[in-house]
Amino acid sequence: MPRQISYRWRLRELMAARGMFTVAELMPHLTERGITLSSSQVHRLVSGTPERLSLPVLATLCDVLDCTPTDLIATSAQNVPARRAAGEEAPINLAARRPTRVRLTPEGVSGDAGGVRAVDDPRLRTLRPSGLEVRRVVGRSDLPNLLRPRHATRPPV
Incomplete structure (x- = not known):
């Protein structure tokens, strides 16, 4: 050491x-x-x-x-604790990397959104016959990129 x-x-x-x-x-x-x-x-x-x-x-x-x-x-x-070498692998915590299922509803986000708060933001809504859909949410900054409408969006009401 x-x-x-x-x-x-x-x-x-x-x-x-x-x-x-x-x-x-x-x-x-x-x-x-x-x-x-x-x-x-x-x-x-x-x-x-x-x-x-x-x-x-x-x-x-x-x-x-x-x-x-x-x-x-x-x-x-x-x-002083020794530093890891550049090529040395650190143990991976799979539980921290696994995404959690999230559902968007007109009221906001339901369930554990992996750091995403329940926000009722009209810019994040897409209108679909089946409701709102999110494919995968990793963190707060990924939410706007992961909302993918199947058709053109209408302005929020």
Whole structure:
């Protein structure tokens, strides 16, 4: 089972615990230890989670904050369920795929229409001597396509 690794950058929390609340308070400590970063670079380190970080900067931050890299970077790992391969067949639920019988009446749809509500919509009616007929209903969006008149329809009354 594959594992998903995540981490949390805790620089701002550790700075606050040491009484440093702004980038301007951190910059002199970095400069006196030989790390020259612009204020915008230090701001991005403090406010966001860095994608890449050089080891000298990491070591300097640990020295300034009197912590270890483990304190600065909190990691976690969890198991992730494996994804199916592209050619792998999933089990088919035949009960979910089997259509249910539906009857259209002038009052609307009767029976379990497989997700189709009982709607009395004049656009969905066709007039026949034997009544309204639907051959198969799969879902709500299929209903207008499945109404097939045997002769020309008359406008609804």
